[in-house]
Amino acid sequence: MTPPDRRRRALLLAGLSVAGLPLAAWALKPVRERPRLIIVGGGFGGAACARQLRYLMPAADITLVEPRAQFFTGPSTNAALASVCAEGDIVRGPAALEALGIRWIREAATALDPVARRLRLASGTVLDADRVVLSPGVAMRWDRIAGLDATTSERMPHAWLGDAQVSRLRERIESLRDGATIAISAPANPYRCPPGPYERASLLAWRLSARRLKRCKILLLDAKDDFTKRALFQVGWDTLYPGMVEWVPHAKGGEVLEVDARRNTLRLQNGSRLRVDLASVVPPQRAADIAVAGDLVDESGWCPVNPASFESTRHAGIHVIGDACIAQPMPKSAFSANSQAKLVALAIAAQFAGGPAPVPRLVNTCYSLLAPDYGISVGGLYGVVSDRLSTLNDGMSPLGAARELRAREAAYAHEWYEQITRDTFG
Amino acid sequence: MHRLAVLALACLLLATPTTRAQDSLSLSCAVCHGARNAPSTVPSFYGMSTAQIESALRDFRSGAREGTAMPRLAKAMSDDEIRALAYEFGAPVR
Ligand SMILES: Cc1cc2nc3c(=O)[nH]c(=O)nc-3n(C[C@H](O)[C@H](O)[C@H](O)COP(=O)(O)OP(=O)(O)OC[C@H]3O[C@@H](n4cnc5c(N)ncnc54)[C@H](O)[C@@H]3O)c2cc1C
Numbered sequence: 001m002t003p004p005d006r007r008r009r010a011l012l013l014a015g016l017s018v019a020g021l022p023l024a025a026w027a028l029k030p031v032r033e034r035p036r037l038i039i040v041g042g043g044f045g046g047a048a049c050a051r052q053l054r055y056l057m058p059a060a061d062i063t064l065v066e067p068r069a070q071f072f073t074g075p076s077t078n079a080a081l082a083s084v085c086a087e088g089d090i091v092r093g094p095a096a097l098e099a100l101g102i103r104w105i106r107e108a109a110t111a112l113d114p115v116a117r118r119l120r121l122a123s124g125t126v127l128d129a130d131r132v133v134l135s136p137g138v139a140m141r142w143d144r145i146a147g148l149d150a151t152t153s154e155r156m157p158h159a160w161l162g163d164a165q166v167s168r169l170r171e172r173i174e175s176l177r178d179g180a181t182i183a184i185s186a187p188a189n190p191y192r193c194p195p196g197p198y199e200r201a202s203l204l205a206w207r208l209s210a211r212r213l214k215r216c217k218i219l220l221l222d223a224k225d226d227f228t229k230r231a232l233f234q235v236g237w238d239t240l241y242p243g244m245v246e247w248v249p250h251a252k253g254g255e256v257l258e259v260d261a262r263r264n265t266l267r268l269q270n271g272s273r274l275r276v277d278l279a280s281v282v283p284p285q286r287a288a289d290i291a292v293a294g295d296l297v298d299e300s301g302w303c304p305v306n307p308a309s310f311e312s313t314r315h316a317g318i319h320v321i322g323d324a325c326i327a328q329p330m331p332k333s334a335f336s337a338n339s340q341a342k343l344v345a346l347a348i349a350a351q352f353a354g355g356p357a358p359v360p361r362l363v364n365t366c367y368s369l370l371a372p373d374y375g376i377s378v379g380g381l382y383g384v385v386s387d388r389l390s391t392l393n394d395g396m397s398p399l400g401a402a403r404e405l406r407a408r409e410a411a412y413a414h415e416w417y418e419q420i421t422r423d424t425f426g
Numbered sequence: 427m428h429r430l431a432v433l434a435l436a437c438l439l440l441a442t443p444t445t446r447a448q449d450s451l452s453l454s455c456a457v458c459h460g461a462r463n464a465p466s467t468v469p470s471f472y473g474m475s476t477a478q479i480e481s482a483l484r485d486f487r488s489g490a491r492e493g494t495a496m497p498r499l500a501k502a503m504s505d506d507e508i509r510a511l512a513y514e515f516g517a518p519v520r
Binding site for chain 1: 450503
């Protein structure tokens with residue numbers, strides 16, 4: 001994608017000629033003329049960062065390491081599960097980045113030496129970098145819910161990682177009969193896409209209602225006592241699907257402690273054992289394995305970063321963005337990852353050009369659909385205050401609003417999806 | 427009087443770094459507003475003049491103009507940031 005307008009390009013060029021001055025200075029320092037930048041992960045954060053770095057640093061040697069040519073995007077996964085859209089509509093991948101002159105290596109990184117900034121790939125190839133940006137997303141914690149692991153999870157699909165579980169869960173949903181009980185579990189914070197489990201329950205209710213399976217029941221089993229946009233979701237459930245969605249908070253023992261995937265049973269913290277027709281268990285999460293291998297996570301399982309540049313506080317020259325990093329109060333969303341990616345690209349470009357660091361301003365808006373024509377949103381602007389990432393202002397859709405507003409926000413949600421995927425993947 | 431002068435100086439000092447904020451801020455706009463010629467249901471600012479964008483953002487900030495996502499964001503924007511965004515995206519004057 002070309003930068004949005006001509007003036008922008010002119011500004012960019014002006015910036016580059018200014019940056020041309022320090023080029024001479026580089027020659028004196030032990031910095032390469034073609035800085036080697038490696039981005040690990042070609043999802044929302046990584047693809048946006050590679051693209052932005054390419055615009056800002058035309059001379060840099062940019063390599064993207066991502067094993068998946070295609071994946072289902074997190075955003076709109078719930079819509080696809082409820083057949084609001086087709087599975088094919090939510091398939092994206094990093095291929096278009098190659099045309100920009102970004103080298104894409106279709107492999108997973110297996111090890112990272114964060115001091116030498118040396119990456120080892122699955123094939124054994126070793127890559128050295130001047131800067132590494134990691135946006136590898138999340139991994140599931142299989143040690144938290146008894147009986148749940150990578151294998152048994154296939155029978156209680158989370159569909160949280162854009163893989164084949166999405167198709168499996170959609171098929172399971174389509175084969176539900178009237179009177180079925182469905183359990184969706186939500187983990188404790190922090191995790192990828194805070195409104196995700198609640199949007200899933202909503203759109204599932206929509207799909208079942210559309211199929212006239214009115215006696216179905218959806219249980220939201222929660223490890224928390226509150227969740228994002230809760231009042232908006234609850235008003236929506238009462239209005240659209242009265243009696244169909246039941247939220248069981250942590251205080252009522254809703255946390256899932258154990259599952260028997262073969263028997264479709266779940267043991268809750270309140271001692272009850274539930275047998276359901278379908279369970280989608282979203283496990284507790286942490287930063288992806290490569291972040292652990294690179295010694296970038298702290299005891300929380302996530303990667304601490306300097307909020308002005310998203311550079312790891314554990315290892316210099318390594319930046320971590322997206323779901324893997326600690327960016328509270330920003331939620332772990334595709335929008336956050338995209339916004340962080342652009343800030344990091346600006347910060348890296350400024351470092352190599354010897355220019356001033358960018359002022360961090362980050363944006364997020366998370367839309368959720370309760371029905372194809374019923375959308376709600378939460379969003380905010382973030383900056384660094386006293387060295388901490390802070391909310392400068394935020395807000396959400398009004399509680400009492402006409403259906404027209406919900407319909408408008410649903411239309412915005414659909415459009416947001418098209419825009420962010422184009423902005424990120426091309 | 428003295429107090430006022432200090433205040434004015436403080437404002438000036440504060441204003442200086444925010445003029446660069448447009449970089450990371452403006453790059454996020456495309457996530458919803460897309461590229462220049464793409465058709466959109468999300469209200470577009472492309473084709474608006476610098477003055478029109480500036481007054482729209484100011485109105486979102488003050489509450490004079492209603493909206494969904496924009497008032498939340500505009501409420502945290504400084505005058506400098508609003509001006510920088512308006513300059514960045516405002517249609518060139520012919
Ligand atoms: C059901 C659901 C609904 C959602 N809805 C929304 C929404 O409406 N709005 C929103 O903003 N966000 C939404 N999200 C969240 C969004 O998907 C994530 O926040 C976003 O994908 C984070 O970007 P990322 O770059 O951190 O991770 P990802 O986009 O997951 O990208 C990580 C990439 O890294 C790759 N990778 C991992 N390890 C390695 C390795 N060792 N070597 C090389 N590559 C590696 C992976 O293959 C993956 O492609 C939703 C998520 C889900 C699950």
